[in-house]
Amino acid sequence: MPAAVSVVSRGRSKMRNTQRKPSILNFDAGCGSSLSFIVIGLVGFTLIACLFFISHQVKTGHAHSYSSHLPATRELEQVEEEHFRLPPPHKVNPRAVKRTVKRRGSTKASKIIDEYLDGSSALHDMFFPSETTAVNPTKGRNDSMYFYPGRVWLDTDGNAIQAHGGGILYDQNTATYYWYGENKDGPTYQIHPEGAQRIDIIGVSCYSSKDLWSWTHEGIVLPGERTNITHDLHISKVLERPKVIYNDRTRQYVMWMHIDDGNYTKASVGVAVSRSPTGPFSYLYSFRPHGFDSRDMTIFKDDDGMAYLFYATRGNTELHVSPLTADYLNVTSAIRRILVRRFREAPAVFKLRGTYYMITSRCSGWAPNPALAHATHKIMGPWETLGNPCVGGNHFLRLTTFLSQSTFVLPLPGLPGTFIFMADRWNPSDLCDSRYVWLPLSIGGLADEALDYSFGFPSWSRVSIYWHRKWRLPEGWRKSYA
Numbered sequence: 001m002p003a004a005v006s007v008v009s010r011g012r013s014k015m016r017n018t019q020r021k022p023s024i025l026n027f028d029a030g031c032g033s034s035l036s037f038i039v040i041g042l043v044g045f046t047l048i049a050c051l052f053f054i055s056h057q058v059k060t061g062h063a064h065s066y067s068s069h070l071p072a073t074r075e076l077e078q079v080e081e082e083h084f085r086l087p088p089p090h091k092v093n094p095r096a097v098k099r100t101v102k103r104r105g106s107t108k109a110s111k112i113i114d115e116y117l118d119g120s121s122a123l124h125d126m127f128f129p130s131e132t133t134a135v136n137p138t139k140g141r142n143d144s145m146y147f148y149p150g151r152v153w154l155d156t157d158g159n160a161i162q163a164h165g166g167g168i169l170y171d172q173n174t175a176t177y178y179w180y181g182e183n184k185d186g187p188t189y190q191i192h193p194e195g196a197q198r199i200d201i202i203g204v205s206c207y208s209s210k211d212l213w214s215w216t217h218e219g220i221v222l223p224g225e226r227t228n229i230t231h232d233l234h235i236s237k238v239l240e241r242p243k244v245i246y247n248d249r250t251r252q253y254v255m256w257m258h259i260d261d262g263n264y265t266k267a268s269v270g271v272a273v274s275r276s277p278t279g280p281f282s283y284l285y286s287f288r289p290h291g292f293d294s295r296d297m298t299i300f301k302d303d304d305g306m307a308y309l310f311y312a313t314r315g316n317t318e319l320h321v322s323p324l325t326a327d328y329l330n331v332t333s334a335i336r337r338i339l340v341r342r343f344r345e346a347p348a349v350f351k352l353r354g355t356y357y358m359i360t361s362r363c364s365g366w367a368p369n370p371a372l373a374h375a376t377h378k379i380m381g382p383w384e385t386l387g388n389p390c391v392g393g394n395h396f397l398r399l400t401t402f403l404s405q406s407t408f409v410l411p412l413p414g415l416p417g418t419f420i421f422m423a424d425r426w427n428p429s430d431l432c433d434s435r436y437v438w439l440p441l442s443i444g445g446l447a448d449e450a451l452d453y454s455f456g457f458p459s460w461s462r463v464s465i466y467w468h469r470k471w472r473l474p475e476g477w478r479k480s481y482a
């Protein structure tokens, strides 16, 4: 990079010398003194602007230089490395190799992704460890309360948790966490050979927990529809990424989800409500927000009770954000386009000390890709992009978001600045066996690089998702809910 810069600047000075183009640097003495005024004026203005910026940050409490290294979270922020040992070429799946060469050339990363996507690959167990290693709360708490990203995770009945593309609600009324997600406990198939792998709608599952580690199945709180083929929830359709928030005024639990047909052309949002966090939820309707197509989506409830819908739209080229009506059953007419032409999806929104953050993925179907973190002081935007938040593991894991795709970010009330990043490790050859990747996410310290237009002052704290093969929540994570 520096070499390229110096070549360009050499080229420019040569052009000035040979063509003798007028330049402000060639002004005569009289102009020189006005130039000094301009320069002094500009320097003065910049200094005043910087002082104003700093005092504003202190006043509004948006100073970003706080430390994230609380003793309790130090362990979560350890950088752990991971090494893959690829099998010798004759053991690698020939089908996967053929596909790699055809589609993407044969870089090491794309070879591994093809192995990952291929259910018959010799490496399959590396990405989807066998059930013998399952995280099992029914076996007592000895090796306990550890999260193992990518392993099978059993509920308190000993069944694999089915809550994909999900999100978590902390319910003040019952002091309980509820995890809602897609129940994909069925056979994977394709409608046509080039179509995406799919599973018929089974419904939205709900699990409850006090500790975020042992989860009790509360049942399917919004089931698929078996008979009426025109119904949005008919088993032949698509129900993805359900999220639930509580409306304090109407005392209703409101679920929003992505509703689609088997070919992903309906591209709508669906809304359902319940009086209880464990359902049953009554399905109300689906619609295209503001008339726009809507695919991956999420909802976010702010501290002031306002809630917002974020949806990937215009053929997944951009996201839209819109406030919900006071009852959370619709969008208001306000709408902003964000991350335009960035092709981002799978949004997960969270907030710390007046700043909103979001993790997104690129659009690559079930295949993993690099996550990006974004931030803003105003939820309606503009949003700025911070970069890839993944830390540790290895280069390949960081380029694939640890082989997963974002779905939700959960704050830990006792550890401000520390969150759980929730993601799905999709298994396209057997979607029912998709796994969960939960990792500590922290916001703290200064970003790696200053943004171009921030006068050299880094504007945002760094968002980091730390890779761990095994980790658990530190003491005190639920302090303020106690």
Ligand code: GAL
Binding pocket: 165, 196, 197, 240, 241, 296, 345, 346, 363, 364, 365, 366, 405
């Ligand atoms: C992804 C999306 C998933 C699912 C999948 C289907 O892009 O994030 O939720 O829709 O495509 O291929």
